[in-house]
Amino acid sequence: MSLQSQAILAGVDAATTVHRMLRTEESAVERSSPYIDVFGAIDELAVPLYFAPLDNLLGACIREHGPAVGIVVTSRRRLHIQRFTAAHELGHFVLEHEGSLDREILTPWSSRKDPRETAADSFAAEFLIPNWLLTMVAQQHAWWDSSRLSDPGTVYQLSLRLGASYSATCWALGAHSILPVPTAAELSKVPPRKLKKELLPSGFEPPHGWADVWKITDRDHGRKIMASPEDILVLDLAESAAAGYLWEVDDSNVPVVRIVHDHSAIDFDRIGAATRRHLLLEISERSPDSRIALRHHRAFDKSDSLGSLSLIACTSGAHPEGEFRGSN
Incomplete structure (x- = not known):
């Protein structure tokens, strides 16, 4: 050896x-x-x-x-x-x-x-990134499949939820024999910059190129993410706009996130198809633990709701200068 x-x-x-x-x-x-x-x-x-x-x-x-x-x-x-x-x-x-x-x-x-x-x-x-943690997070997000984990976009999202770099996550997939080492090595060559751009609408340029881009789904509901200021949260939500139901970001989230892109689209090829609501939220404030919540309700009757999506975001970002005094 x-x-x-x-x-x-x-x-x-x-x-x-x-x-x-x-x-x-x-x-x-x-x-x-x-x-x-x-x-x-x-x-x-x-x-x-x-x-x-x-x-x-x-x-x-x-x-x-x-x-x-x-x-x-x-x-x-x-x-x-x-x-x-x-x-x-x-x-x-x-x-x-x-x-x-x-x-x-x-x-x-x-x-x-x-x-x-x-x-x-x-x-x-x-x-x-121990094997038990990688397995747990991949299963929580329905990524526990070799074809899903061979997709660089999925691996990038997995790395964010592990609090690790993209390249380290690729290495862990090979080291734990979840993917063949050559496959993991090839994945690591894909630049995260490219994966971020693929998640954003055409023509949209994030204010800061170093920021991470999170694709938030219903699998994130009730979970905790470790984001940083300037990170972008991407949401693609089915919306029953024709029936008067709209997705709305909870007002109490305003200090933590701000909407930087909001677009609705209808699939005209499907009769009665739901509107797709595309939202980009930028983390705008440092906070140890903040609840980010959205509700799908009627604009004129907020008690009439079709669903909700919420998560806990630690948006403290990088540790500042000084001695570490212990975790909260």
Whole structure:
């Protein structure tokens, strides 16, 4: 077995051990949350965690004297990068590596020369996307099918609901033998920018190119998502406009989201067909947990409703500069 293969196995085994020790699977089920709380895990292991405005580094695992250790993560990148960076640095700590300064963090199948970095990469990917979590989220959204999971658009949406990068999610699909490794590797070559554009109406340009684009469906009803300010929520809803029923965003959501696109379309080839309501909502405010709700009701009698769609959105985004003080 090559040194790289040994490093990957070492990282995966270490992540599995930490999951068992911290009972993360039981905690995720109890909280009904699909996200691994990597920052909380670092805190639970009594490792100081700091967010700093790093210019040329994503993160660092610092060992000063003997057992003294600390983890630093950039405050200048988006949340999913902070999460993977923190998990990578945690990997260095758990695997008892010497201090590490990381300018670039990759997926484990990247052609790294240093086995320690490969081990930390594989730890991070396994810790954030264990097989049980990937399976649970894919089944919740009716994606648990090889043909669905071979679609890059589906994998992108899956990565958002795992709080992981698109490339790390592709790696996990191969590592857990859900897809053949060559298939997963090919998927990883599709740029997320292209997948975002496919979800948006022609001619619509999001204000910020780095923002993620969420395709919200009835499978998200009652669930929690971890979005960031400037992210776009795409909704494609059947609407009985001819009968006077319209979808309306709850007024209490206004501080958290704003409508940036609203279009209705009718399928003229089908008699009596419902209108399709296409809504784009932009996350406009940071909030730890906000309810985003829509109701399908008559405009003149809001008590007469055909249905609703609601979800909980944590829109805090990336952690700002400062010491991590524990999860809420």
